[in-house]
Amino acid sequence: MCKNCSKSDLALLDPVLEEFAGDNHALVAILQRAQEIYGHLPCDVIYRIAEKRGLSPAKVMGVATFYSQFRLKPVGKNLILLCKGTACHVNGADSIAKALKDELGISDGETTADGLFTLNEVACLGCCSLSPVMMINETTYGSLTPEKAKEIVRSIKAEGERQ
Amino acid sequence: MRVVVGEGSCGIAAGALAVHRALEENGCEVGITGCIGMCYLEPIVDLYGDDGALAARLVKVGEADAPRIAQAAKSGDVTGLGDLLITGEDRSFLEKQTRIALRNCGIIDPESIESYRSAGGYEAISKILREGMTGEDVIGEIRTSGLAGRGGAGFPTWFKWNAARNSKGGEKFLVCNADEGDPGAFMDRAVIESDPHSLIEGMLIAAYAIGAEKAFVYVRAEYPLAIVRLEKAIAQAEKANLLGADILGSGFSCSLRIKAGAGAFVCGEETALIESLEGNRGMPRLKPPFPAEKGFDGKPSNINNVETFANVAWIIRNGGAAFAAMGTETSKGTKVFALTGKIRRGGLVEIPMGLTLRDVIFDIGGGIRDGKKFKAVQMGGPSGGCIPESLLDTLIDYKALGATGAIMGSGGMVVMDESTCMVNMARFFLDFTAKESCGKCVHCRIGTKRLHETLVRITEGKGREGDVELLEELCRGIKDGALCGLGQTAPNPVLTTIRYFRDEYDAHIRAKRCPAGECAALRTYSIDSGKCVGCTACAKKCPAGAIAGDLKKPHVIDESKCVKCGECVKACRFGAVSVK
Ligand SMILES: Cc1cc2nc3c(=O)[nH]c(=O)nc-3n(C[C@H](O)[C@H](O)[C@H](O)COP(=O)(O)O)c2cc1C
Numbered sequence: 200m201c202k203n204c205s206k207s208d209l210a211l212l213d214p215v216l217e218e219f220a221g222d223n224h225a226l227v228a229i230l231q232r233a234q235e236i237y238g239h240l241p242c243d244v245i246y247r248i249a250e251k252r253g254l255s256p257a258k259v260m261g262v263a264t265f266y267s268q269f270r271l272k273p274v275g276k277n278l279i280l281l282c283k284g285t286a287c288h289v290n291g292a293d294s295i296a297k298a299l300k301d302e303l304g305i306s307d308g309e310t311t312a313d314g315l316f317t318l319n320e321v322a323c324l325g326c327c328s329l330s331p332v333m334m335i336n337e338t339t340y341g342s343l344t345p346e347k348a349k350e351i352v353r354s355i356k357a358e359g360e361r362q
Numbered sequence: 363m364r365v366v367v368g369e370g371s372c373g374i375a376a377g378a379l380a381v382h383r384a385l386e387e388n389g390c391e392v393g394i395t396g397c398i399g400m401c402y403l404e405p406i407v408d409l410y411g412d413d414g415a416l417a418a419r420l421v422k423v424g425e426a427d428a429p430r431i432a433q434a435a436k437s438g439d440v441t442g443l444g445d446l447l448i449t450g451e452d453r454s455f456l457e458k459q460t461r462i463a464l465r466n467c468g469i470i471d472p473e474s475i476e477s478y479r480s481a482g483g484y485e486a487i488s489k490i491l492r493e494g495m496t497g498e499d500v501i502g503e504i505r506t507s508g509l510a511g512r513g514g515a516g517f518p519t520w521f522k523w524n525a526a527r528n529s530k531g532g533e534k535f536l537v538c539n540a541d542e543g544d545p546g547a548f549m550d551r552a553v554i555e556s557d558p559h560s561l562i563e564g565m566l567i568a569a570y571a572i573g574a575e576k577a578f579v580y581v582r583a584e585y586p587l588a589i590v591r592l593e594k595a596i597a598q599a600e601k602a603n604l605l606g607a608d609i610l611g612s613g614f615s616c617s618l619r620i621k622a623g624a625g626a627f628v629c630g631e632e633t634a635l636i637e638s639l640e641g642n643r644g645m646p647r648l649k650p651p652f653p654a655e656k657g658f659d660g661k662p663s664n665i666n667n668v669e670t671f672a673n674v675a676w677i678i679r680n681g682g683a684a685f686a687a688m689g690t691e692t693s694k695g696t697k698v699f700a701l702t703g704k705i706r707r708g709g710l711v712e713i714p715m716g717l718t719l720r721d722v723i724f725d726i727g728g729g730i731r732d733g734k735k736f737k738a739v740q741m742g743g744p745s746g747g748c749i750p751e752s753l754l755d756t757l758i759d760y761k762a763l764g765a766t767g768a769i770m771g772s773g774g775m776v777v778m779d780e781s782t783c784m785v786n787m788a789r790f791f792l793d794f795t796a797k798e799s800c801g802k803c804v805h806c807r808i809g810t811k812r813l814h815e816t817l818v819r820i821t822e823g824k825g826r827e828g829d830v831e832l833l834e835e836l837c838r839g840i841k842d843g844a845l846c847g848l849g850q851t852a853p854n855p856v857l858t859t860i861r862y863f864r865d866e867y868d869a870h871i872r873a874k875r876c877p878a879g880e881c882a883a884l885r886t887y888s889i890d891s892g893k894c895v896g897c898t899a900c901a902k903k904c905p906a907g908a909i910a911g912d913l914k915k916p917h918v919i920d921e922s923k924c925v926k927c928g929e930c931v932k933a934c935r936f937g938a939v940s941v942k
Pocket residue numbers: 510511512513514515516517519539540541542543544627628629630631632633665666667668670772846847848
């Protein structure tokens with residue numbers, strides 16, 4: 200097992216594994232639930248799932264790395280999904296991406312050193328008519344300008360510091 | 363008056379929840395509805411009179427408007443809301459449409475089965491079960507309607523149902539494809555968020571017709587609200603004995619479950635979707651065998667798109683002939699489009715087949731924003747193409763659109779103006795398909811990568827003579843060699859932009875110029891010595907040290923050092939830096 204991983208509380212996984220025990224099509228669903236529990240998919244969790252499902256860890260890892268939703272590393276407190284879909288592209292998503300990268304000092308897929316923000320570029324959040332769009336946690340922000348995007352991030356940061 | 367707030371994802375993103383709260387704080391009882399499709403006017407509040415008819419539609423409502431709306435709702439007098447009332451021009455956005463798949467969207471409460479029922483919901487499945495229509499009868503009606511798959515390929519729905527019905531192999535499955543991966547499209551999201559029961563009813567009818575007792579909806583992970591509303595609707599339908607065992611005492615049973623996708627465009631392809639449903643990496647399978655023979659769990663399965671299902675109950679209630687009466691020889695009924703991009707009135711548009719692109723973009727959508735000129739419309743997303751102005755009179759028809767090199771697609775319609783670079787647009791799509799290629803077949807995995815690299819080179823001003831021919835050759839190879847629809851159609855954005863905008867490719871390659879001014883690397887920056895006062899603001903900002911000049915003397919940009927970041931333009935308070 201990889202030595203960079205801290206130990207996860209694997210007992211939390213038992214009810215999920217039990218729930219899907221009779222369903223041999225459930226690997227994606229189990230990984231989704233595991234990610235809800237742990238925030239990402241630590242490798243001891245991957246090994247545990249493999250062992251309990253009678254699969255090789257490589258098979259589980261293969262599925263985990265295929266889908267963009269799954270993360271092998273922890274994410275920041277606030278997950279920014281920045282839309283790079285067609286409508287957003289046409290309406291200037293690149294300039295929003297640049298503004299966020301300037302403001303946060305991170306690129307696509309990275310997390311800020313203070314652990315506050317992770318930036319993920321995605322293709323289409325389905326709010327194309329308000330493009331350019333980003334989603335932070337479950338809230339969608341539309342009709343962005345570079346300035347507006349920076350301000351949103353700053354205000355979340357300020358709120359985090361106040362707490 | 364009854365107060366109803368439009369709470370689809372777009373409405374919520376525009377601030378509908380805050381408006382909802384503010385109205386409640388002002389003593390209103392607030393109802394909700396889904397997406398009316400006029401996204402450019404969100405948040406929208408509807409006031410219904412005591413007769414049940416829409417009395418006033420208020421648009422771009424803010425929290426601050428809540429007190430006077432509450433007042434008007436109480437008194438029934440809307441004269442004080444004149445500034446919020448929708449204009450006649452905006453009303454025409456809806457009046458010019460014919461809504462079948464979207465019939466209830468923005469009208470009923472998506473979280474209430476009674477609301478769906480009061481609009482005639484579940485009458486179609488009740489009729490089928492009550493009158494003892496057989497599966498063949500249902501399929502016959504769908505055949506008469508001419509309904510074709512709305513997921514992109516436009517395959518006749520009755521044919522697929524028939525194949526699945528006739529397929530031997532015991533247990534059968536029905537799957538709804540709600541992966542909606544085409545970036546720039548949100549028709550399916552709107553249907554599920556706004557009218558989930560119509561999807562359930564359509565699926566019930568299909569399940570009955572093919573003889574499936576288990577059904578799944580595969581929804582993409584990016585649509586949390588759609589999942590929540592569908593979950594509620596399923597629970598309500600189960601309680602009303604419209605899902606589960608022995609539905610309405612007919613002996614027909616069908617269960618419905620949601621499977622959330624995990625983020626992969628290729629999983630919209632039906633065989634990849636099946637792999638994903640089975641918990642595997644979502645890589646497509648070779649066809650045949652088709653899903654109708656061997657699908658989920660190796661059993662006969664039928665897969666349809668959300669919009670396809672959303673039409674079904676209407677067809678059963680009104681008859682296939684009524685549906686077929688709309689449209690053209692080869693394309694029947696209506697089609698929903700998500701109109702976005704540089705359009706004045708963006709949103710959801712459902713129109714009968716056979717209108718022209720111009721009707722949709724200019725008549726309904728109001729044409730281009732900000733007084734700019736139309737350049738192209740992109741249809742069909744990463745599998746489709748860009749259609750130029752000269753072809754705006756093309757009919758909305760599977761065949762006619764196919765002849766342009768684009769496709770009808772699932773309904774994404776992204777409108778572009780003169781500031782959009784078509785080479786960069788092709789690069790954008792190939793960036794997408796290269797990242798989303800699952801890697802199973804070489805043509806797609808490597809071919810899209812090479813296409814992307816070449817397009818990047820051209821947009822960076824490093825294009826070479828012969829690049830266009832190289833692109834064309836690659837496109838042919840990928841189309842012929844790729845395993846699934848993703849690869850086979852990935853070249854379309856490149857081929858159509860070459861076909862209609864060859865001059866832009868040539869300008870990038872030969873003159874190292876981007877006519878739309880979008881490609882940063884091809885821009886040149888210069889300082890107008892007449893306007894420059896020598897404040898040094900730009901020189902201080904320039905990250906490359908490319909700007910020189912003495913204090914209070916005009917500055918100059920050294921082109922060889924310039925990294926084209928545009929910081930100087932932003933820094934200059936005198937408008938002295940120009941971009942070409
Ligand atoms: C790469 C790729 C992506 C696709 N994505 C979708 C999608 O997001 N939604 C959809 O309904 N169909 C999608 N399709 C089409 C499906 O494979 C399938 O044809 C469709 O779901 C069948 O339903 P229909 O006959 O009702 O259109 C996609 C096809 C390909 C090749």
